[in-house]
Amino acid sequence: MAATGAATAPQSPADPISEPAGGDIAAATEPPAAPAEPRPALRALSVTSEVYPLVKTGGLADVAGALPKALADHGVETVTLVPGYPRVMAALEAAEPVHFFADLFGGPARLLRASAAGLDLLIVDAPHLYDRPGGPYLDPNGQDFADNPIRFAALGAAAAAVGLGYAGSWQPDLVHGHDWQSGPAIAYLAYAEGPRPATVATVHNLAFQGQFALSLVGVLGLPPRALSVEGVEYFGSVGYLKAALRLADRVTTVSPSYAREIRTPEGGMGLDGVLRARGAAFSGILNGIDTGIWNPQADPLVPHPFGPDSLAERQGNKAALQRSLGLDEHRDALLFGVVSRLTWQKGLDLLVDRLDALMMTGAQLVVLGDGDAAIAEGLRGIAAQHPNRVALATGYDEGLAHLIQAGADALLVPSRFEPCGLTQLCALRYGALPVVSRVGGLNDTVIDANPVALAAGVATGFQFGPVSALGLEAVLHRVVELWRDRPAWRRMQENAMRTDVSWDRAAAAYAALYRQAVAERAVGE
Template sequence: MSEISVLAIVSEIFPLIKTGGLADVAGALPAALAGEGIEVATLVPGYPAVMAQIEYAETVIDARPLYGAPARVLRGSAAGLDLFVLDAPHLYDRPGNPYLLPDGRDFPDNPFRFAALCQTGSALGFGAAPGFLPDIVHAHDWQAGLAAAYLHYDGRERPGTVATIHNLAFQGKYPAELLGALGLPPQAFSLEGVEYYGTIGFLKAALALSDRITTVSPTYAAEIRTPEHGMGLDGLLRTRAERLIGILNGIDDEVWDPSSDPLITEPFDVETLARRPANKAALQDKFGLDPDPGALLLGVVSRLSWQKGLDLLLANLDLLERLGVQLAVLGSGEPELVRQLLEAAEARPGRVGAVIGYDEAIAHRIQAGADAIVIPSRFEPCGLTQLCALRYGALPIVARVGGLADTIIDANEMALASGIGTGLQFSPPTADMLGATLERAARLWAEPEIWDELIENGMLTDVSWRRPAALYAKLFRDLVRER
């Protein structure tokens, strides 16, 4: 089988720069696809963290003016990734978050910052870098969305295009007046192009103009075709349904391996589960919880936003207290949720602990030490934390939406009878349904043999990139053949 060359375009990539699951996927997919005969090079913005980590960098496109100052393109590598880096200090050399000012507002020039990325992706797609001509341009989320437009309206024969939706909630909508400034021709402002309810829609453009659309779970692929979950794009997604497919994410099973994880207190695997409680004790200590091995300990690792439904969990704090259940939360995000979490921890010493911030090491320690991981999302395109939980022997308790529906087997009566459950699901995502499910968890906790069977099932589940990578490879291959 001949090799297929893919240019991925993405605004964050693990381990260089990460705000969420998007970075994990962009960082893991190239290695997973290499085994399938697909070569991926990835174009990323030259944030300080990227510039500091790139090695063997050489200039492949010389400096030319881009939105008011010179920018050049480097090719190099970091962490085993083949990277193109858009070195444009006036756009990307800013401290902190890739998208936001320190006060949490979007950078005002975000349309230009990410249009610049897309224009560069389009140029690379047409062969602007010597010796590199991709068969496919794979654009991730709205930040890469305009690449499909630049490729389409250029007029030259273009590579195949694939758009992947990691979260439909983020769409990149900007004023129509920017059309010319963004280098788009007048005819691009149309129903078939970038026009989106009178604005320029970056993600909309990708969904309208790409040869294929993927999203990160089969259930989310179905949900986003409905008005309830489509966030204004369901109509377009219905008309393009034949081009839309859901492919689950995997996780990097070397980064997330409880038998060799340097970040946890006591490594373990499914054969040595007796070692796991040492991690629980360490977690209780870290979060100021009572050192009680018999108390069911729930963990949360999450962005703190409405999507993630943590208000539903906060509404059940009295119930948790009655059930003798402990809670350890790691999260960062909306100030109001931060305030409520800190207040809960203060009001319930020994029972509720919270760490506010983004911390890889603590995330690993929660996965290794908590008995269950709660994910009460109102919507969840795929979700990665439940996959980590499966691998680390923490029982996922999840809302039955999106990828959470596709990755967890609810321990209902039939699943228990057949010995196939891996977690608990609830639906609809309301505080009452979550409460009833937490009671169900407490009853299962009282039956250690059943509990252990559930987490062993989870630990034996294949959450790697093997199957997803084969599905992406098939999609890329079909597209190349079609063109």
């Protein structure tokens, strides 16, 4: 694991720089400390490039923020390792240095043990890599930082230092890496000499793979054997996500349907062969949402709290949403909502293509999101033609997102592919009936209002396929038709709001997976 060039790999425990900060030789003469608390059944290090509420660009942050809390109920102590972006550093409630790097890919760095927003954290405080304007991945002009491969290799080197016990007294039994940014962490641990923790890699979106020039191998400091199809090499480049999927002890993705889809040539985006080769070591575990944050009965961002037994109160939120965005305040108008990135993946171009048809139904539409300029321009154009019925709010506004979930009658999620999706889970929780394409986690979480499901009283939303403009238009007409049957609509809202969208089942599945991986790693060493 020795690094070359700009990188310095984690030092051995014998290196003085690896000693936890604040150590005191005199402490050896003090009376013995009181017996330590019993060690939790399992310790996990979560390695992520973003975590809610400290820094967020998408659903990965929500998962990274909520899963540790849910795992605690299943005997797993989780510490989250995240880069020291300015927003992260500003949010820390307490910070203690536990490790120093003399040269972490071009400059000195520290590992800080800290807490913030109820999370137990390790922070990679490397100002030369993370203390800059912009977001986690993009500069203020919206361009990828040129040194992103180095920035997340540094995150991986820090994760390996923690995993191998070089970074203070806390050492995990398992390292859980999220998405391509954690690929180097998995690789450093896979090629480390001697005992190491078990590893789990989770792919949240296979479209983002982290492919970089082959020359990066020398900078990373990986051994020569890593440069192979069994290691980090991927079609003549270095593949961070590919390395994680190939080298982790276990691999997961965020829904069972997506797990099936990405093992096919049609959905695998070049990595289907790698995933098929993992066999039973690859599985899909459905995400949840933090039901403490997303709770319509006690949501501080919602003016009129409500529950499945008090749905009449929901009308006040609809009126507030209409007023806030300048729409006509019509109780009986079917109000569609969208909370999404405006991208091809999310299928929002299909909505633009069928906006005229939607307007002919008399419905209203509110959209919160940002992304593709052409999609945004299409939405602005129809909003200009129908200013009392269509509204577009660009950027991201947490309060407005909650109000849309609490006030819209239906939520549109017409994605072309969707690993899991969280917005439809929030919609279920808030009684905004999800209208979703039949893909990935959308397929796993919404029960379509087909005649059999309606007769059985189990429907929670609407599914459509194929994912096309005509398919979307057809389901919109189904939604409009059912809207006229208010008792049936209300039953579906009650079903939706009583759906278990919490993290509990997923956390139990992850805890079981962790224990299996740790046990197998122990047997193999």
